[in-house]
Amino acid sequence: MQQRSEETRTHLLEAAVRLFGRQGYEASSVAEICAAAGVSKGAFYHHFPSKHEVFMQLLENWLKVLDIQLFASRASQRTTPEALREMAGMASGIFEVAGGRLHMFLEFWSQANRDPVVWEATIAPFRRYQAFFTSFFENGITEGSLKPVDAQNAGRVALALAIGLLLQSLLDPKGADWSASFKDGIDMLLDGISADPQK
Amino acid sequence: MQQRSEETRTHLLEAAVRLFGRQGYEASSVAEICAAAGVSKGAFYHHFPSKHEVFMQLLENWLKVLDIQLFASRASQRTTPEALREMAGMASGIFEVAGGRLHMFLEFWSQANRDPVVWEATIAPFRRYQAFFTSFFENGITEGSLKPVDAQNAGRVALALAIGLLLQSLLDPKGADWSASFKDGIDMLLDGISADPQK
Amino acid sequence: MQQRSEETRTHLLEAAVRLFGRQGYEASSVAEICAAAGVSKGAFYHHFPSKHEVFMQLLENWLKVLDIQLFASRASQRTTPEALREMAGMASGIFEVAGGRLHMFLEFWSQANRDPVVWEATIAPFRRYQAFFTSFFENGITEGSLKPVDAQNAGRVALALAIGLLLQSLLDPKGADWSASFKDGIDMLLDGISADPQK
Amino acid sequence: MQQRSEETRTHLLEAAVRLFGRQGYEASSVAEICAAAGVSKGAFYHHFPSKHEVFMQLLENWLKVLDIQLFASRASQRTTPEALREMAGMASGIFEVAGGRLHMFLEFWSQANRDPVVWEATIAPFRRYQAFFTSFFENGITEGSLKPVDAQNAGRVALALAIGLLLQSLLDPKGADWSASFKDGIDMLLDGISADPQK
DNA sequence: ACCACCGGGACAACCCGTTCCT
DNA sequence: AGGAACGGGTTGTCCCGGTGGT
Numbered sequence: 001m002q003q004r005s006e007e008t009r010t011h012l013l014e015a016a017v018r019l020f021g022r023q024g025y026e027a028s029s030v031a032e033i034c035a036a037a038g039v040s041k042g043a044f045y046h047h048f049p050s051k052h053e054v055f056m057q058l059l060e061n062w063l064k065v066l067d068i069q070l071f072a073s074r075a076s077q078r079t080t081p082e083a084l085r086e087m088a089g090m091a092s093g094i095f096e097v098a099g100g101r102l103h104m105f106l107e108f109w110s111q112a113n114r115d116p117v118v119w120e121a122t123i124a125p126f127r128r129y130q131a132f133f134t135s136f137f138e139n140g141i142t143e144g145s146l147k148p149v150d151a152q153n154a155g156r157v158a159l160a161l162a163i164g165l166l167l168q169s170l171l172d173p174k175g176a177d178w179s180a181s182f183k184d185g186i187d188m189l190l191d192g193i194s195a196d197p198q199k
Numbered sequence: 200m201q202q203r204s205e206e207t208r209t210h211l212l213e214a215a216v217r218l219f220g221r222q223g224y225e226a227s228s229v230a231e232i233c234a235a236a237g238v239s240k241g242a243f244y245h246h247f248p249s250k251h252e253v254f255m256q257l258l259e260n261w262l263k264v265l266d267i268q269l270f271a272s273r274a275s276q277r278t279t280p281e282a283l284r285e286m287a288g289m290a291s292g293i294f295e296v297a298g299g300r301l302h303m304f305l306e307f308w309s310q311a312n313r314d315p316v317v318w319e320a321t322i323a324p325f326r327r328y329q330a331f332f333t334s335f336f337e338n339g340i341t342e343g344s345l346k347p348v349d350a351q352n353a354g355r356v357a358l359a360l361a362i363g364l365l366l367q368s369l370l371d372p373k374g375a376d377w378s379a380s381f382k383d384g385i386d387m388l389l390d391g392i393s394a395d396p397q398k
Numbered sequence: 399m400q401q402r403s404e405e406t407r408t409h410l411l412e413a414a415v416r417l418f419g420r421q422g423y424e425a426s427s428v429a430e431i432c433a434a435a436g437v438s439k440g441a442f443y444h445h446f447p448s449k450h451e452v453f454m455q456l457l458e459n460w461l462k463v464l465d466i467q468l469f470a471s472r473a474s475q476r477t478t479p480e481a482l483r484e485m486a487g488m489a490s491g492i493f494e495v496a497g498g499r500l501h502m503f504l505e506f507w508s509q510a511n512r513d514p515v516v517w518e519a520t521i522a523p524f525r526r527y528q529a530f531f532t533s534f535f536e537n538g539i540t541e542g543s544l545k546p547v548d549a550q551n552a553g554r555v556a557l558a559l560a561i562g563l564l565l566q567s568l569l570d571p572k573g574a575d576w577s578a579s580f581k582d583g584i585d586m587l588l589d590g591i592s593a594d595p596q597k
Numbered sequence: 598m599q600q601r602s603e604e605t606r607t608h609l610l611e612a613a614v615r616l617f618g619r620q621g622y623e624a625s626s627v628a629e630i631c632a633a634a635g636v637s638k639g640a641f642y643h644h645f646p647s648k649h650e651v652f653m654q655l656l657e658n659w660l661k662v663l664d665i666q667l668f669a670s671r672a673s674q675r676t677t678p679e680a681l682r683e684m685a686g687m688a689s690g691i692f693e694v695a696g697g698r699l700h701m702f703l704e705f706w707s708q709a710n711r712d713p714v715v716w717e718a719t720i721a722p723f724r725r726y727q728a729f730f731t732s733f734f735e736n737g738i739t740e741g742s743l744k745p746v747d748a749q750n751a752g753r754v755a756l757a758l759a760i761g762l763l764l765q766s767l768l769d770p771k772g773a774d775w776s777a778s779f780k781d782g783i784d785m786l787l788d789g790i791s792a793d794p795q796k
Numbered sequence: 797a798c799c800a801c802c803g804g805g806a807c808a809a810c811c812c813g814t815t816c817c818t
Numbered sequence: 819a820g821g822a823a824c825g826g827g828t829t830g831t832c833c834c835g836g837t838g839g840t
Contacts, residue, residue, distance in 0.1 A: 008819085024309060026225035030813060041814085042820040051813065103312045110223060110309050112370065113302045123370050130367075150383060156367060156375060157384035163366050164359025168329075171311060171322050176355060184349060185356035192391030203837095204802060229829060239804045244830065246802090402817095403822060422707060424623035428809060438824040443810065445822090501710045508621060508707050510768060511700045521768050528765075548781060554773060555782035558761025565760055566727075566753060569709065569720050574753060582747060583754035590789030602798065627833060639800045642834065 009047045011037040013061075016054045021103040025055060025111065059108055059121055066125050069094070080140030081190045084158075088186040091162070092179035095169055102170045126159070133158040137193075147193050154193065161185045208246045210236040212260075215253045220302040224254060224310065251314075258307055258317065261300065262324050268293065269331060279339030280389045283357075287385040290361070291378035294368055301369040325358070332357040336392075346392050353392065360384045407445045409435040411459075414452045419501040423453060423509065450513075457506055457516065460499065461523050467492065468530060478538030479588045482556075486584040489560070490577035493567055500568040524557070531556040535591075545591050552591065559583045606644045608634040610658075613651045618700040622652060622708065656705055656718055663722050666691070677737030678787045681755075685783040688759070689776035692766055699767045723756070730755040734790075744790050751790065758782045 015036035019028040030051050034044050048054050112122040134155030140146030162182065169178040214235035218227040229250050233243050247253050311321040333354030339345035361381065368377035413434035417426040428449050432442050446452050510520040532553030538544035563583065567576035612633035616625035627648050631641050645651050709719040731752030737743035758779065766775035 005819090023313060024225070026223075027313075029811080031811090040820045045814070046819060106305065106309045106312065109366075109370070110305045113305065114222060114226070119370075126367065126370060127374075149387065152375070153380045153383040154387065156364065156377075156380045157360065157387060160360050160363025160367060160380075160384065161356065162359075162363065164361065164363035165355065167308070167362055167366070168325065168355065168359060171308070171318070171325060175326075176351070178355075181352045181355045181359075184352040185359065188348065188353065188356060188388055188391040190391070192387040192389070207802080228827080230827090240806095240830085241804050241832090241834095242802070248830095250829070406822080421711060422623075424621070425711070427807080429807090439810085439826090440812085440824045441822070444824095447810095449809070504703065504707045504710070507764070507768070508703045511703065512620060512624070517768070524765065524768060525772075547785065550773070551778045551781040552785065554762065554765060554775075554778045555758065555785060558765060558778075558782065559754065559757050560761065561764055562757025562759065562761035563753065565706075565764070566723065566757060569706070569716075569723060574749070576753075579750045579753045579757075582750040583757065586746065586751065586754060586789035587785055588789070590785040590787070605798085626831075628831085637800045638834085639802095640798075643798060646834095648833070 005047075008037070008039055008043055011039065012044060012047060013054065013057065017058055017104060020055070020058070020107055025107050055111070056117070056121075058104065059118065062104070062108070063121065063125055067128075079145045080136055080143060081145055081194055084136060084186060084190060085183075088183045091182050095166070095179045095182070102166065106170070129162075130155045130159050140193075145195055147195055149193050154189075158186070158189065161189065204246075207236075207238055207242055210238060211243060211246060212253065212256065216257055216300070216303060219254070219257070219306055220300060223302075224250075224306050254306075254310070255316070255320070257303065258320055261303070261307075262320065265324060266327070269328065278344045279335055279342060280344055280393055283335060283385060283389060284382075287382045290381050294365070294378045294381070301365065304365075305369070328361075329354045329358050339392075344394055346394055348392050353388075357385070357388065360388070403445075406435070406437050406441055409437060410442060410445060411452065411455060415456055415499070415502060418453070418456070418505055419499060422501075423505045453505075453509070454515070454519070456502065457519055460502070460506075461519065464523060465526070468527065477543045478534055478541060479543055479592055482534060482584060482588060483581075486581045489580050493564070493577045493580070500564065503564075504568070527560075528553045528557050538591075543593055545593055547591050552587075556584070556587065559587070602644075605634070605636055605640055608636065609641060609644060610651065610654065614655055614701060617652065617655070617704055622704050652708070653714070653718075655701065656715065659701070659705070660718065660722055664725075676742045677733055677740060678742055678791055681733060681783060681787060682780075685780045688779050692763070692776045692779070699763065703767070726759075727752045727756050737790075742792055744792055746790050751786075755783070755786065758786065 012033065015033050016028070019033055019036060022028075030041065030044060033051075033054075034041050037044075048057070108118065108122050112119040132155075134151050137146060137149070137151040137154040137158075141148050141151060165178050165182050165185065168175070211232065214232050215227070218232055218235060221227075229240060229243060232250075232253075233240050236243075247256070307317065307321055311318040331354075333350050336345060336348070336350040336353040336357075340347055340350060364377050364381050364384065367374070410431065413431050414426070417431055417434060420426075428439060428442060431449075431452070432439050435442075446455070506516065506520055510517040530553075532549050535544060535547070535549040535552040535556075539546055539549060560580065563576050563580050566573070609630065612630050613625070616630055616633060619625075627638060627641055630648075630651075631638050634641075645654070705715065705719050709716040729752075731748050734743060734746070734748040734751040734755075738745050738748060762775050762779050762782065765772070
């Protein structure tokens with residue numbers, strides 16, 4: 001029966017993401033995952049060749065989601081600064097959605113230091129995000145709405161802003177309105193590099 | 200002999216930081232640490248009650264170092280923006296020094312999600328750094344060299360910049376001149392909130 | 399296959415009783431038990447949650463056997479003294495059977511001082527045996543074949559006789575014909591409390 | 598300083614007897630004993646070559662005490678049965694005194710199964726006790742106050758009575774007035790083998 | 797002589813990821 | 819897909835010698 005099989009697989013994946021996020025990869029045993037998913041170990045190894053492979057699947061899924069979010073916010077028009085500000089506004093969703101999943105993210109990064117495959121998979125979206133931001137700034141510069149700064153660096157800085165605030169929000173979720181901080185940060189940055197300083 | 204004892208302890212700590220950084224906390228066994236330090240397990244458990252305690256010691260030492268670096272750059276005078284820019288210039292050292300140890304940092308953060316003690320120890324310096332930046336911005340605002348922005352948020356943003364770039368430098372050490380990017384980022388930020396934009 | 403599982407479990411239990419009896423509980427390592435049973439440690443912990451639980455299982459089994467032997471000799475008729483003497487005659491089997499297992503018994507008692515669970519499990523049958531003997535004596539008194547002694551104390555004394563001789567037989571198995579001594583002891587006791595002394 | 602040395606040794610011994618009795622020999626670590634005695638491990642191994650030797654010392658002391666108690670009750674006169682009854686009356690002290698120390702006794706027995714030296718040392722007093730009782734009964738038989746029973750067996754039975762009740766008192770200290778039970782038991786026994794049945 | 801600290805290395809119990817058989 | 823078995827590996831503890839002060 002195919003459907004049941006698919007369900008089992010999904011249950012396993014869900015249980016794994018829950019446990020990995022809560023306790024970390026190493027601290028979560030296969031037995032635990034199976035128990036949480038309500039299946040036997042036999043089933044686990046029927047669906048996945050190893051625990052590590054589950055991790056990789058999770059990573060892959062996560063990256064897919066990130067990509068979708070990225071290109072969803074590509075549509076907006078008008079001047080570059082305004083497009084960026086609009087994106088920043090949408091970021092509030094990210095901070096909320098990411099909430100529970102961010103712990104897994106840290107787990108991914110930790111693993112990236114050791115496993116080259118994970119490293120490759122983890123760094124790829126970073127490069128894409130950075131390139132994404134960079135192209136924004138390049139557009140702004142060529143269209144004249146931004147000062148002729150180093151677009152590469154600007155991209156890195158924007159990404160750093162996002163990452164840094166995400167991390168802070170992870171460690172101290174109630175310490176501030178992080179999405180508001182993000183908007184403020186983007187504003188400051190744009191004020192700094194807009195061609196017509198504080199109009 | 201007291202000296203030998205201290206040496207053993209130091210060797211253990213050094214071996215631990217090396218292994219934790221390279222392989223992660225969980226993946227580094229006590230036996231490995233002992234072998235790397237050239238001592239027996241008896242010695243290990245004579246000096247530390249548990250592997251976790253070694254981790255905590257390392258965390259504490261690291262935070263102490265950060266604090267020292269942070270407050271060392273407090274002395275500078277003149278206007279706030281210039282002080283910040285000077286700090287940013289010094290940051291290059293941090294990126295280099297941190298290099299090898301950043302992997303451990305990720306470990307700390309990962310652990311912080313689970314162990315409340317680690318969490319407490321990890322979040323405390325974050326708050327201090329943020330407060331540190333915030334006070335800078337407050338000074339700048341009262342002295343009139345900065346626009347009246349939300350100093351709290353500005354502090355968070357500055358910290359995010361540092362963290363975010365640090366993280367990127369971790370994942371892709373040779374992808375860019377990260378300390379230069381940091382300087383650029385601080386410049387952009389300051390340009391955005393300076394009262395008299397690049398005079 | 400269920401049968402193989404049961405066999406493994408039995409092998410483990412048998413190996414454990416052998417080793418515990420020969421070397422004691424603490425001195426017998428799980429690895430040893432596994433080796434003696436010809437299974438892996440994984441199998442051990444698949445069947446039992448801990449070494450201590452094996453011990454408890456053994457205790458339980460042993461007590462069950464004792465109970466069966468005890469109540470098997472309940473059927474006999476005629477006067478109480480004769481029933482007791484008959485029981486004493488059957489006791490020879492106990493001394494022989496117990497032989498190898500008595501070391502384990504000492505282990506049980508030693509453990510009973512520390513673990514309340516073991517204590518509970520150990521003391522319960524004692525109380526039952528004592529009650530068993532006591533009811534015998536009560537019957538004898540009401541039917542007039544015994545003098546009106548304190549049946550409770552008589553029960554304790556009879557039990558003490560059994561225990562004490564068992565213990566001596568443990569420490570010095572070849573020092574005497576212990577089951578004959580037991581018969582003699584019961585005889586003396588009955589002579590002491592029979593209503594019509596050795597008719 | 599000699600006195601201090603002796604004190605340390607005594608502290609160690611006392612701590613050991615306390616811990617061995619409470620937790621058993623194997624479960625009591627040298628470190629624990631040292632901590633309980635308030636001395637360092639260095640001191641321990643200065644006074645005793647090994648943990649086992651401490652145990653042997655304790656055993657030796659214990660046996661010495663037993664011997665003293667045994668020969669103290671030798672004095673009484675008159676007919677043998679009365680002497681025995683008198684002894685039984687004195688036994689109450691034993692049950693009380695033994696209280697805390699009996700756990701150690703079990704420990705001795707457990708160890709006796711393994712170490713031949715301990716076995717020898719443990720069984721010796723048993724033999725002496727048995728011989729002691731036996732000689733009593735022999736006296737009684739030759740003087741005509743007892744029936745011509747097998748004095749050896751009678752000795753074993755009397756000893757069994759003592760041991761069995763001691764053990765029961767150990768497992769269930771408040772379950773009965775054990776010294777009274779002992780007196781009753783001796784009475785029954787003597788009634789059974791006295792030459793003039795219940796006068 | 798006595799004691800304190802330090803260190804050694806063996807080993808304990810327990811658990812883990814994985815495979816095999818059904 | 820399930821359950822039994824595998825065996826290697828984990829942390830932590832233990833008993834015990836050195837070495838050097840008092």
